[in-house]
Each structure stands twice: as C-alpha cells, then as structure tokens.
Amino acid sequence: PSTLYIVATPIGNLADISQRALTILEHVDVIACEDTRHTQKLLSAYSIKNKTLSLHDHNETYRQTQIEEMLNEGKSIALVSDAGTPLISDPGYHIVSYLKQLNHKVVPIPGACAAITALSAAGLATDKFSFEGFLPSKQGARQKVLTELVNESRTMVFYDAPRRAIDTVGDIVEVFGSDRKIVIARELTKTFETIHSDTAGDFLKWLEQDPNQLKGEMVLIIEGFKADPNAIPNKAIETLKILLTHMK
Numbered sequence: 001p002s003t004l005y006i007v008a009t010p011i012g013n014l015a016d017i018s019q020r021a022l023t024i025l026e027h028v029d030v031i032a033c034e035d036t037r038h039t040q041k042l043l044s045a046y047s048i049k050n051k052t053l054s055l056h057d058h059n060e061t062y063r064q065t066q067i068e069e070m071l072n073e074g075k076s077i078a079l080v081s082d083a084g085t086p087l088i089s090d091p092g093y094h095i096v097s098y099l100k101q102l103n104h105k106v107v108p109i110p111g112a113c114a115a116i117t118a119l120s121a122a123g124l125a126t127d128k129f130s131f132e133g134f135l136p137s138k139q140g141a142r143q144k145v146l147t148e149l150v151n152e153s154r155t156m157v158f159y160d161a162p163r164r165a166i167d168t169v170g171d172i173v174e175v176f177g178s179d180r181k182i183v184i185a186r187e188l189t190k191t192f193e194t195i196h197s198d199t200a201g202d203f204l205k206w207l208e209q210d211p212n213q214l215k216g217e218m219v220l221i222i223e224g225f226k227a228d229p230n231a232i233p234n235k236a237i238e239t240l241k242i243l244l245t246h247m248k
C-alpha cells in the first residue's frame with residue numbers, strides 16, 4: 001500500500017509485459033497514464049478493469065498534489081506512459097522527484113525500453129554508452145548537438161523520427177564523416193522490425209532507395225569515436241603550432 005509503481009509497458013508487441021506489471025496494474029487503486037485511451041488498449045488486451053487518470057507534461061504539477069493526497073490516504077498508484085519505461089523521454093520525472101523528496105515509496109517495475117532494446121541487438125559497443133534522448137527536429141540545432149558529440153568515445157543512442165532519417169544521416173555524414181558506423185533500429189518488436197547497420201555514407205544510399213525505411217518509429221545509434229593509433233595526438237599538433245610561431 002501507499003506506493004507509486006513506475007510500470008514499464010510494451011514498445012509495440014503487447015506480449016512484452018511482465019507478469020508482475022500486469023498484477024500491479026490490476027491491483028493498484030488507480031493507473032496514471034500519459035494517454036488514458038492508449039493505455040486502455042493494453043488493459044483490455046489483458047482484461048484488466050481499473051481506474052485511469054491522465055498524467056502528461058501539461059498537468060503533471062497539478063496531478064502531483066492529487067497523487068500525493070492519494071498516497072497519504074494509503075492508496076497505491078501505477079504510473080505508465082504510452083510505450084516503454086516512463087520517464088525515459090516520457091513524462092514522470094517531476095512527480096517522481098517530488099514524491100522522493102517527501103520520502104514516499106517509489107517502486108520500479110522493469111520492462112521494455114526502446115533504447116536498451118535497440119542497443120542489445122545493434123552490434124556496437126555496449127560497455128559504455130550515452131543516451132542522448134530526442135534529436136532536435138531543426139537542422140541547425142541538430143547539427144549543433146551532433147558537433148558537440150564529435151569526440152564522444154561512448155556509443156551514442158538517440159530517439160528520432162524516421163521521416164527525418166535522410167536529413168539526420170546526412171548531418172551525421174557531415175559531422176562525423178562517411179565512415180562512422182551507425183545503426184537504425186526501426187519498428188522494434190513490431191511487424192516491420194528492421195535493424196540495419198552500415199557506415200553513415202552507405203546508410204544514406206540505402207535509405208534513399210527504400211522509402212519504407214522512413215516510416216514508424218526508430219532508435220538511432222552512432223558508434224563512439226575511435227582514435228586512430230597512427231594519428232598525431234592533438235597535444236603534439238598544438239605544440240608544433242607554438243614552435244612554428246617561434247620559428248618565424
């Protein structure tokens with residue numbers, strides 16, 4: 001009792017939900033949903049009849065007080081988003097940080113997350129990675145974000161819209177060069193699931209040949225920067241530059 005459960009839900013295939021998640025969704029006093037109609041489909045698929053209320057970016061502060069009151073009355077609440085793990089590029093951060101400050105019990109119920117699902121089958125290094133969230137939709141902002149990551153040695157994971165894939169991969173070629181390896185994991189767990197890996201340059205050609213690749217949802221993964229063992233270190237170049245100015 002008196003717990004906020006953060007419940008991960010499927011990212012496409014409705015079977016990707018844990019037994020524990022289903023039990024909790026059935027037994028809590030209310031389910032706080034990003035979109036109640038969307039969550040209703042999941043609940044109906046498992047014949048779960050329970051109360052729902054909407055909690056999204058625009059009413060999170062107002063709901064905070066309401067949910068806190070329910071917890072104070074000894075009630076339990078489940079928080080779900082439309083797909084995957086709440087708070088991961090989804091609503092929930094404000095309420096979780098607020099309730100944690102007030103020492104309320106917050107319990108995570110693990111499950112699908114598109115970023116981790118994509119990484120697990122991408123074939124790029126997974127020992128260290130950086131989750132970068134959504135790429136900006138405007139080109140200038142997107143190029144700025146990518147440029148700041150040009151020397152990032154960890155694998156980089158982004159959420160992006162496939163309809164922008166050609167523009168985004170074009171920017172990757174420009175910023176990281178055409179030889180950088182990338183992976184696009186599209187429609188994960190769904191009928192048209194495609195996980196394609198290539199160098200950024202060849203990826204662009206592949207995308208341009210197949211318009212179907214520009215549909216649905218995708219995770220974009222960029223291989224981390226690998227220093228060329230034969231390259232002259234930046235420090236040495238800087239030192240040489242200083243020496244040269246003294247030789248003039």
Ligand code: SAM
Nearest residue numbers: 011084085088113114159160187188217218219
């Ligand atoms: N909370 C979710 C999670 O745990 O992955 C992410 C929510 S975010 C609003 C939605 C984005 O996640 C999509 O735009 C896409 O980048 C990615 N995504 C969600 N489901 C996906 C799927 N089935 N295949 C590929 N990417 C997916």
